[in-house]
Amino acid sequence: MTQVIVLNGGSSSGKSGIARCLQAVLPGPWLALGTDTLVEAMPASMQTSDGGIGFAPDGEVTVGPEFRTLEAAWLEGIAAMARAGARVIVDEVFLGGAESQQRWRKALGELQVLWVGVRCDAAVAAGREVARGDRIIGMAASQAELVHRGVAYDLEVDTAHAESMACARTIAAHVE
Amino acid sequence: MTQVIVLNGGSSSGKSGIARCLQAVLPGPWLALGTDTLVEAMPASMQTSDGGIGFAPDGEVTVGPEFRTLEAAWLEGIAAMARAGARVIVDEVFLGGAESQQRWRKALGELQVLWVGVRCDAAVAAGREVARGDRIIGMAASQAELVHRGVAYDLEVDTAHAESMACARTIAAHVE
Amino acid sequence: MTQVIVLNGGSSSGKSGIARCLQAVLPGPWLALGTDTLVEAMPASMQTSDGGIGFAPDGEVTVGPEFRTLEAAWLEGIAAMARAGARVIVDEVFLGGAESQQRWRKALGELQVLWVGVRCDAAVAAGREVARGDRIIGMAASQAELVHRGVAYDLEVDTAHAESMACARTIAAHVE
Amino acid sequence: MTQVIVLNGGSSSGKSGIARCLQAVLPGPWLALGTDTLVEAMPASMQTSDGGIGFAPDGEVTVGPEFRTLEAAWLEGIAAMARAGARVIVDEVFLGGAESQQRWRKALGELQVLWVGVRCDAAVAAGREVARGDRIIGMAASQAELVHRGVAYDLEVDTAHAESMACARTIAAHVE
Numbered sequence A, B, C, D: 001m002t003q004v005i006v007l008n009g010g011s012s013s014g015k016s017g018i019a020r021c022l023q024a025v026l027p028g029p030w031l032a033l034g035t036d037t038l039v040e041a042m043p044a045s046m047q048t049s050d051g052g053i054g055f056a057p058d059g060e061v062t063v064g065p066e067f068r069t070l071e072a073a074w075l076e077g078i079a080a081m082a083r084a085g086a087r088v089i090v091d092e093v094f095l096g097g098a099e100s101q102q103r104w105r106k107a108l109g110e111l112q113v114l115w116v117g118v119r120c121d122a123a124v125a126a127g128r129e130v131a132r133g134d135r136i137i138g139m140a141a142s143q144a145e146l147v148h149r150g151v152a153y154d155l156e157v158d159t160a161h162a163e164s165m166a167c168a169r170t171i172a173a174h175v176e
Helices: A015-025 A035-041 A065-083 A098-108 A122-132 A139-143 A164-172 B015-025 B035-041 B065-083 B098-108 B122-132 B139-143 B164-172 C015-025 C035-041 C065-083 C098-108 C122-132 C139-143 C164-172 D015-025 D035-041 D065-083 D098-108 D122-132 D139-143 D164-172
Strands: A004-008 A030-034 A053-055 A061-063 A087-092 A113-119 A155-158 B004-008 B030-034 B053-055 B061-063 B087-092 B113-119 B155-158 C004-008 C030-034 C053-055 C061-063 C087-092 C113-119 C155-158 D004-008 D030-034 D053-055 D061-063 D087-092 D113-119 D155-158
Touching: A004 A015, A004 A065, A004 A098, A015 A030, A015 A087, A015 A164, A015 B122, A030 A035, A030 D035, A030 D065, A035 A065, A035 A087, A035 D030, A035 D035, A061 A065, A061 A139, A065 A087, A065 A098, A065 D030, A065 D065, A087 A098, A113 A164, A122 A139, A122 B015, A122 B164, A155 A164, A164 B122, B004 B015, B004 B098, B015 B030, B015 B087, B015 B164, B030 B035, B030 C035, B030 C065, B035 B065, B035 B087, B035 C030, B035 C035, B061 B065, B061 B139, B065 B087, B065 B098, B065 C030, B065 C065, B087 B098, B113 B164, B122 B139, B155 B164, C004 C015, C004 C065, C004 C098, C015 C030, C015 C087, C015 C164, C015 D122, C030 C035, C035 C065, C035 C087, C061 C065, C061 C139, C065 C087, C065 C098, C087 C098, C113 C164, C122 C139, C122 D015, C122 D164, C155 C164, C164 D122, D004 D015, D004 D065, D004 D098, D015 D030, D015 D087, D015 D164, D030 D035, D035 D065, D035 D087, D061 D065, D061 D139, D065 D087, D065 D098, D087 D098, D098 D113, D113 D164, D122 D139, D155 D164
Parallel strands: A004 A087, A004 A113, A030 A087, A113 A155, B004 B087, B004 B113, B030 B087, B113 B155, C004 C087, C004 C113, C030 C087, C113 C155, D004 D087, D004 D113, D030 D087, D113 D155
Antiparallel strands: A053 A061, B053 B061, C053 C061, D053 D061
16 A cells, blocks of 8 residues: 655646645545645744755755754654554655655655656746746756656656646556 | 736636736736735625625635625726836636626726736636645636636637746737 | 724734734724735835845845835825725835825825824834744844834834734724 | 653644744754644645534534544654654644643653643634634634643743743743
8 A cells, every 4th residue: 555655846846736636636635745844844044044945046955964954854754654654745856866765765664655756847847936926936947857866756747748637646546 | 008917717727827927027017916915905704704705615706795895996996006107917807707897997997908818728727726725626617617708808818728927928929 | 084094013013913903893894905915916026126125134125216116006006995985904114204104195195094103112023023934034123113213193002012903992993 | 851842722822933933042953843734734625524624613623533543643753753853843732632632742752842831811812813814713712721621731831921932932941
């Protein structure tokens, strides 16, 4: 039985929309948690500090050692929720590509995970970033390819060519 | 010179995204105001009262006499902003179709207006409503056709077949 | 009959909370609009540009010529709404003190206005700014005194010493 | 060393504001997570279903078996985060009073916990609920006393008589 669905994609690629559609179409209740939840849980001061999260003028995001420490504990917590019986959709941005996946693999251990790549053409994602109006401009383009480098998936969806709901149905068909 | 752009479409058809893209691509600053702004400005009690806004279980939205009174003054105010020199993008839901347009026509008077229909297939809009997660389910399907009945446009865009940014560029090409 | 209530106070002084309480306690529906509404209606690009809104590292806010142009039209629009019969609560930050009030006086003309100063000790407002977590740190302290310089009020309330609801009731007693 | 701070109080008692102030004044980074985080992570359908969360017309909140199942896993996850080294501020509403505390005690096990009661007079909390404008009216009054029944605290703060920042400093003085 699938216990965790990891959705990995760049900013404005449509992960959160797919997560909400998955919650609507999958049988039984699933929790949806992700990078945004973690960032909101962190002290406001970490959102601009050297040890926390940095935003370059071109939208590049970097994270420091304090972010990594809290993130490591966060991963353990998500894994513990799944072990305790909650089915979890994780909405993630693998800034480190394969290395980020490795951190999740280690934390999730023996849990049954469905790894999903959420692709979106950089130009399309950049347009959606403007349309949503609540993100730092440049993140979408900066992350579109970066987050998929060396990452292995069970399946991939492309939100430039399919609606969130259609992507969710494709993913749901792979959930056991 | 175009002074007002009226975007009319159902809930979750993508009007607000187009409005933000228009603000990004049009030369000079434009204000973006709309039904959502008006509803937020109203007393919380009107969002569930007979005289205010009603939501049927199937997502149908009805508005009462107190809503209409404030809305009439709101229309006059938007028109006055445009007359005073602000260029305004209005993001609207013509629940009354042609009748709603007539109210706007009367308020906008001699101003140069570009009337834009924002179409989106009902099923697609309903999927996006689930994906965004902040709207009452059923509104998108209920309004998809309704709001366009008898309304005359200078141009129409279809967000089921084009991205918000592409729609914005199409509209911008008609702005004088 | 009072047609417009202008609430003027610094960031995190509690104006919006008082506005919502006023909407709840005043007989009849009132619209609540303000600086935040205007800023959200502006293009995202103006929130960091020289012509738009600037935020200094210490929280000081400055506005440029493009902001002033749109704001002038906004004032005319609010006045037109009131003339058209909507009663309006304006939630404002007079960055220019008496000069800002003069701009509003001119736009509101013959309308019956209740001018209300919303005071809050700078240190208290600064603490609330941290507690709310959605404002740039330093704005509260920077604006606490500044916005009241030379401004004439019909009454003043102090949110460091009274709850929003109590302030609203005090104000409501002065509404005709 | 204190590993978890549990803030328990009714809706609109000021817990989240205190949590943000604590993050600002405590040395080192703390995560702030709570009931609101959990509810947002749940499927939208659970926010109105029999198995999920129910809102009575008077603001009373009830939760069903599906909510309890996900919540139990959530508690395990928070505990795991703390065991993995993250220091966590939990912002909670003990709808079940002493029974809710017992669930947390069991999940947190050997962890060093500071139990904090966040009190606020029901009438004051009800006024703040109107002022914030984003909560179902009645929750504040319904929960003000209820959530503290039989709960044992290390210290209590009262937001009707002290600002969030002052409460945070009082709590911080008890953190080891």
